[in-house]
Amino acid sequence: MTTDLWDKRTRIGSKLYGTILPTILKQLRAKTRELSHMKVHKNNFSVEVFGLYPDMTPWGHVLDLKSHTCSCGEWEMTGKPCPHALAFILMFLDIDRPTFVHEYYSVERFRIAYSGSIPRMTDKTQWPEVDMSFKLLPPPLKRAYGRQRKNRFKASHEPGLRKQQRCRKCGEFGHREIGNCPFNDDPKKRQVGLF
Template sequence: MSDFQESFDALCAAVPRLRDILIEIGFEKWSRAHCPARRYHYMTSNSAESMNALSNHARKIPITQLIEFFVQSVQKWFYDRRKEGIQGEHFLTPWAQKKIRGKVEGSRSWVVAGISQDSFDVDDGGKRGLVDFSNGTCTCRVWQVSGLPCGHVIAVSRFLGEPDCAHYAMPFYSNEVYKSTYVEHINPVPDKSEWEVPDGLVNLQPPVITKRQAGRPKENKRILSQGEDPTPVYCGRCKTYGHSRASCLAPPKTKTSSRTVPRPEPSTAQVEAGQFQDYVLQHTWPSYNLGDD
C-alpha cells in the first residue's frame, strides 16, 4: 500500500488537478491494489495482440483455410500444455514456481517477529508487512491481489522452518488445475473430400493480395479523437467550404480600377466644311474632364 501511495503522490504532484478527479472516481475503480474483487493479474489486450501476430501471414487467405489454421494452432497448444502438465511433479506450475523463486531471493534478509500463532510482523528494510494467516491477508495486499505469496509470507514461511511455501498460493496456480484446463482434445477438421457440401452455394473468388509499395503511403490521415470535429476545407478563391483553392473550378476574378476612363467611341457625324475646325477643337482628347489629377 505504501508503494501505491508514493506512486499516487508523485502522479498528483505532476498534475495537481488529477488528485481530486481520481479521488472522486474512487480508488477501487482504477487501482488494482484497492480492487475489492480478485481478478487474474492485469487487464490488457495482450492475448488479442498475440493472436494477431500469429495470424499475420494467414489473414488474407480464404476463411475456410484461416479457420483450419487456427484449429491446428489451438490443437498444438493444447497438446503441448497437456503434456507439460502431465510431466510436472511440483504442486505449482513452472510459471508460478519461477515467480516465487524471485521473491525468495529478495526476502532472505528480512526480519520476522511473531505476534500470535497466526500473525507475524515482517521488517523488509524500510516498510513493514503484517501477515495474518487466519484471514489469508498481508498489509501489502500483494498476496490477496496476485494470488501468489508475497515476500512477507515467504519470509514467515522460512521463519517457521517450512521447506516450501507453495501451499500459500491460490489453487488456480496448481498443476492439477493446469492439466484440467487442457484435458479436452481438439480434433482436426476432416479432409475436403469428406465434406458434405449443400446445394446452392456460390463459389467465391479468392481475395487479391497486393504487395505494399515501398515508401511512405500517399494518404496518412490521422484518426480523430472521440468528440473531435473535422476541420472544414475552405477555398480562398470562391470563399466557400468543401474544397481547396487548388481544386476550385470557379474562374478567377479580375481586378478593375475605379479610376479607369473608358475610351470614347469614334464619332461618325457629318460636319460642314466651314465648321470642321470648330468641330475638331471641340472633340479633341484634352477637352475631356479627366479628374483633378
C-alpha cells in the same frame, strides 16, 4: 492454432510433477533473493514483518496466515505469497510451502484445464440460421484525422478541374518549366522567352 496449443499444453501437463507449476516456483525463488533486510516477529494471533526503506524510514506489514492475506494487498490479489509472506515462510522450514500458493497455480488444475478436447466445427452449410428480425448494418465510419484531402487543393473556377500550373519560362498555362516547355528544345526561343 488453438487445437495445436491445447494439444501442446496437454502434453506439457502430463510431464509435470510436484504440486505447484514450475514457472510459479521460479518466480517465488526470484523474490526470495531480496529478503535479507526483513525481520519477522510472530505472536499467537498474527505475524508482523518489519524493514527499512532505502532512506531509512521504517515500514511494517501484518500477515494473516489462515486467510492468506497481507496488509500490502499483493498476496490476496495474485494468489502468490508476497515478499513479506515469503520472509516468514523461509524462516520456518517445517511449514508446508505449497499450501500458501493458491490452488489455481497447481499442476493438478493445469492438467484438468487441458484434459478435455475442443469439439470440431461443422461445415458452414450445417450452421443454424437465425432470424434477427432486423438488418444489421456496419458501424458508421469515423472521419479520419487531419485535413480532408478534397480541401488540400484549391479548386479552379470550373468544377471538377484542378488549378493549372503556369510555366516560369514562357508564362503559359498547362505545363511547367522542367517538363515539356517549348523553350527547353530551341535555344533561340529560350532567349526570347526570358522576361
